[in-house]
Amino acid sequence: MEKLSLEEDGVAIELVASDAELRQAVQQLEQCDELAVDLEFDQNRYTYGFNLCLIQVADGKGKCFIIDPFYINNLDSFFQLMGNPAVTKIIHHSNNDILLLDKMGCSVKGIVDTDVAAKILNYERSSLATVLKEEFGKEIDKSQQSSNWNKRPLTEDQLRYAAIDVIYLHQIKAKLLQEIKQLGRMHWLEEENLLLEQLKYTESENPHLRLKHSYRLNYYQQYLLKSLYAFREDLAQQFNKPAHFVIPNEALVELANNPNTDLHEWLNHTRGIHGNLKKPKNERLLENALQGAKEAAKTNNISHDYPEHRFQRPLRTPETERRKELLTMVQKEIMARYGEYASKLIINQSLITDYSQSGKLRCTKKYATSIVMEVAKDLGIALHVSAAPQQLGE
Incomplete structure (x- = not known):
């Protein structure tokens, strides 16, 4: 070179x-x-x-x-x-x-x-x-x-x-x-x-359930989606293309939702399907993967019931609302002292929601916990900390 x-x-x-x-x-x-x-x-x-x-x-x-x-x-x-x-x-x-x-x-x-x-x-x-x-x-x-x-x-x-x-x-x-x-x-x-x-790379345990609208599927459909997702990953790796270039995410969920559709028609009338997947050989592979998933679902007695909604809204009671209000007051004071954008490193909405639900401040950062507790004390607000943040490197 x-x-x-x-x-x-x-x-x-x-x-x-x-x-x-x-x-x-x-x-x-x-x-x-x-x-x-x-x-x-x-x-x-x-x-x-x-x-x-x-x-x-x-x-x-x-x-x-x-x-x-x-x-x-x-x-x-x-x-x-x-x-x-x-x-x-x-x-x-x-x-x-x-x-x-x-x-x-x-x-x-x-x-x-x-x-x-x-x-x-x-x-x-x-x-x-x-x-x-x-x-x-x-x-x-x-x-x-x-x-x-x-x-x-x-x-x-x-x-x-x-x-x-x-x-x-x-x-x-x-x-x-x-x-x-x-x-x-x-x-x-x-x-x-x-x-x-300390960041570590990990693969998602159930990546198929991260697809948009997958939570709307029943257990049987989600079971099929898992197999279809794995099939798409294998094919994407072979083609060396992003998986959603092979079958778009929404199309994959749609197929799991309607598994008895005419696959040939579906392949040729669904936008975004990779051309190689429409070849007879790969069409048969998709058909076999779907049929295999159906048979496995039947063998394993997979239910057609719908799961409870995975994203439950936080419980709202007078006590949770009181906790939320108190920690929001602390957040506003932190923003005033340290700046709106720096404060996001210290306290965010997720921490406030967790405190409102659990009644315990569960912050993984020592410096952030110290600041939150100090500001709360200055405001006359008593907060409960779940445990002292673990020393880094322990």
């Missing part, structure tokens, strides 16, 4: 597209105390599944490595670097990056999330583009944001865009953390970062 020679705002961009180049890059990066990291991935947008497409790492010293995993057989050396807590990883809005790396067997340590830092500083919008404009007056081009990162070769515009996502993060971290320290909120950021490190 031809050696890349690009530069962006004084930072040299180096494409890493072989195992040998990755080893050399990691050797250089291991000498740094802080690295800025970002991933480009495809999550059922153009291809099947949640897949890594690109890794960007800036050393803060004038070099940015663009690591192309499509040409690399073994990312273990990079994963070990990401797992080294002695090297700080500056990531902007890290949740999905952490989850994808965890899915691939990499546990990231030493995280500083600049998106969280911006929220702590009460940013209404905390995107990288917004933070750069607010803090440095710099406008960045986001036209490549919706690029198909699966396609090769990557364009020069894509590579520059990918580099821009990391080359300013060292400056952003320094500026935001200075402001956070002045506000005395560093312990907020430290706890939030430790919570991010």
